[in-house]
Amino acid sequence: MHKKEFPQVFYYDQDFVDVYDRSWAWMNDFWRDAKPSAGINNPFYAYKEERYLSLYESCMASFFLVYFNKKYPVHLMLDNFYSFQEDSGAIRDRYDLESGKPIIHEKNSEGLAPPLLAWTEFNLYHKVGVKKRVREVISSLIAYHGWIEKTFKDENGLYAPPLKATLTENSPREGTKYPLDFNAQMAINALYMSALADILNDKELGFRFKRQYFSLKIRINTLMWDPVEKFYYDLDENNERIKVKTVAAFWPLLAEIPNEDRAEKLVEHLQNPKVFGTENPFPTLAADEDMFDENGRGFRGSVIPFYTYMVIKGLEKYQKYGFAREASIRHLYFVLDAFHPDESGKGTLWYAYKPFKEGPAQWMENSNWNRPLDLACVGLSTIALMIENIVGLYMSLPRKTVDWFVPTLELMGIEELPLKRNLITIVSNKTKRGWEIRLESEKLYYFSIHLLDKGKKKTLPIPSGKCSMLIDKL
Numbered sequence: 001m002h003k004k005e006f007p008q009v010f011y012y013d014q015d016f017v018d019v020y021d022r023s024w025a026w027m028n029d030f031w032r033d034a035k036p037s038a039g040i041n042n043p044f045y046a047y048k049e050e051r052y053l054s055l056y057e058s059c060m061a062s063f064f065l066v067y068f069n070k071k072y073p074v075h076l077m078l079d080n081f082y083s084f085q086e087d088s089g090a091i092r093d094r095y096d097l098e099s100g101k102p103i104i105h106e107k108n109s110e111g112l113a114p115p116l117l118a119w120t121e122f123n124l125y126h127k128v129g130v131k132k133r134v135r136e137v138i139s140s141l142i143a144y145h146g147w148i149e150k151t152f153k154d155e156n157g158l159y160a161p162p163l164k165a166t167l168t169e170n171s172p173r174e175g176t177k178y179p180l181d182f183n184a185q186m187a188i189n190a191l192y193m194s195a196l197a198d199i200l201n202d203k204e205l206g207f208r209f210k211r212q213y214f215s216l217k218i219r220i221n222t223l224m225w226d227p228v229e230k231f232y233y234d235l236d237e238n239n240e241r242i243k244v245k246t247v248a249a250f251w252p253l254l255a256e257i258p259n260e261d262r263a264e265k266l267v268e269h270l271q272n273p274k275v276f277g278t279e280n281p282f283p284t285l286a287a288d289e290d291m292f293d294e295n296g297r298g299f300r301g302s303v304i305p306f307y308t309y310m311v312i313k314g315l316e317k318y319q320k321y322g323f324a325r326e327a328s329i330r331h332l333y334f335v336l337d338a339f340h341p342d343e344s345g346k347g348t349l350w351y352a353y354k355p356f357k358e359g360p361a362q363w364m365e366n367s368n369w370n371r372p373l374d375l376a377c378v379g380l381s382t383i384a385l386m387i388e389n390i391v392g393l394y395m396s397l398p399r400k401t402v403d404w405f406v407p408t409l410e411l412m413g414i415e416e417l418p419l420k421r422n423l424i425t426i427v428s429n430k431t432k433r434g435w436e437i438r439l440e441s442e443k444l445y446y447f448s449i450h451l452l453d454k455g456k457k458k459t460l461p462i463p464s465g466k467c468s469m470l471i472d473k474l
Contacts, residue, residue: 006068008415009391010427015336016386023349023375023382024068030375031072038100041083042076045376052094052103055081056167057376059116060306064383066127070418074124075133078117082140089147091117093165105164112165115148115185117141118192125199129397134199141196142205145189156239157219159183169369171284171299172244172291178235180224184251187216191255199398217257225258230265232258245275245286246299247307253314263318270311271323278303278355280334281327282311287355295354296361298369302352303331303361309380312389321392321405322452328381328389334358335381349378387414393426395419400445402426407452409435409471419445424462428471435471 006024011017030048034041044053045061058077065072084100085091092102092111104111118141125134152161158178166179173179190213197206224232226241232249233241252258253266269275269286276282284299284307285292296302308331315324337358339347351374352361363369387393391412392405397419404426413427425440426447439447439462448459451471460469 005071007387007417009386010411010413010415011386011391012411016332016390019332019336019339019349019382020386022347023064023379026373026375027065027068027072027379035097035100038095038097039083040080040095040097040100042080043073044077044080045072046097047371047374047376051097053080053097054376055091055093055113056116059114059120061376061379062120063123063309064379066124067383067387067418069128075128075130078120078124078137081117082137085140085143088150089143089145090151091144091147107164108162110151110162110165112148112152112161114165114167114182115145115189117144118189118196122192122195125196126396126398131199131398134196138196138200138205141193145193145209148186154178156223157215158223158235159186166248168246168248168284169298170363170366171246171248172289173234173242173246175236175242176234177237178224178239179248180220180232180234180246181248181251183216183220183224184232184248184255184257187213187220187255187257188251190216217255220252220255220257221262225262230262231269232266244291245269245289247276247282247284247311250282250311250314253317254310256317260318267315267318267320267323270315270327280331280353280355282308283355294356296352296363296370298352298361298363298366301355301361302363302370303334303355304352305331305335305378305381309385312385321450322407325389325392325405325407328385332381332385332390335378348372349382350374351377393417401448402445403448403450405450405452413438419443433470436468437471438466438468440466 009017009020030045031043032046033043045058046053062074065074081091084095093113094103096103102111121137152159154160159182160177161182163173163176166182190209194206194209223235223239226233231245232252233243236242270282271277274288275286278287280303283301283303285301291300293301312324312328334353338350338353338360350360351371354361360370391414393414394403411429415425416423422443427438429436441462441464443464445462446459447462448457450457
């Protein structure tokens with residue numbers, strides 16, 4: 001086999017593997033060299049000829065770039081933003097690539113981005129495993145969280161950022177003062193800040209952020225949950241719920257805000273084909289809303305890979321691994337259906353897709369909105385979902401663990417997955433002896449296989465070298 005640096009995936013549908021490989025190949029065109037003249041001292045991700053560095057896009061891209069961190073060092077990319085941090089703790093969403101100055105929109109006067117940094121750093125820690133990194137960035141993260149709290153937190157304990165800062169374009173959220181997604185993201189930020197503090201064994205800091213998290217969780221559950229419709233909504237200036245069902249309602253799953261009963265109700269909305277369970281899951285606006293558009297029309301029905309990824313990560317928090325995988329496969333088939341190679345053999349990927357029909361989402365009034373080959377977003381589908389939900393592998397370097405969630409036995413697996421300085425291979429295949437898992441590793445690690453259809457789990461220490469196991473004998 002031709003040796004490649006990035007992990008090789010195996011799957012019975014070769015089209016899935018091909019688009020995964022192509023995505024890594026395309027990344028070369030989006031990874032740019034440092035620009036010291038603009039104060040950007042490390043390489044970074046940027047879309048084609050864009051003239052700005054985006055915090056939001058960098059956080060999105062980090063969730064798949066961590067699997068090829070050797071070539072695309074996520075920590076250096078993120079350090080660019082910490083170097084721009086102001087004394088107030090502020091980190092703006094966009095910085096000009098020529099001057100290094102913040103790019104501010106009139107409807108977002110502070111240049112605020114969705115607060116995803118703590119989640120991003122927590123994921124980086126578990127995929128790359130450098131505790132020193134957490135120590136280095138924790139003060140910047142504390143200052144950033146504090147700036148948002150000081151600037152946008154209202155007297156009722158909720159956050160009131162400009163709607164422009166949610167980056168949900170034309171979503172029908174008129175009258176919103178307290179956006180559900182932003183408040184849930186701040187809960188996620190506090191939740192992962194407490195987890196990062198725990199990694200550093202800083203009990204005082206961990207308690208401080210746990211207290212913030214639970215305070216916000218109570219407010220979201222009390223004010224934003226509708227007990228009749230079993231759904232979370234934005235609030236207006238009078239704390240009244242704005243009854244429009246958007247994909248923002250599922251950020252609370254990722255924040256672990258709903259209890260089991262409420263989570264089940266949200267999952268029912270996700271499975272209902274008349275609401276969010278469209279053929280290509282999950283649209284940005286519920287299919288039964290008056291403003292829903294089958295062609296997508298921006299945030300009025302488009303399926304955007306980042307939001308699909310977010311929903312699927314939320315489902316995992318409530319052990320919905322089977323449904324998460326099914327939704328991932330359905331979604332990736334739509335990505336593949338729109339991936340039509342031209343005569344030169346070059347196809348393309350898109351930022352947004354239609355919910356019921358194949359092809360990229362369309363917004364007639366804003367034809368440039370749906371960008372081709374927007375890898376920061378669609379790479380979450382073709383790479384991250386491919387590894388984590390379709391093949392089903394989850395790794396934690398600090399714990400030296402790999403969990404494999406297997407709903408059905410198929411040819412699938414991964415080769416040369418980097419576990420720090422340890423490359424591991426896990427591939428299942430059918431042999432004369434039955435279904436067999438082939439494993440190869442340079443060092444000891446702990447492997448857990450979860451057979452979802454049988455409800456069984458087995459954890460085994462995997463020694464260095466090559467070995468195999470028969471699933472029937474587990």
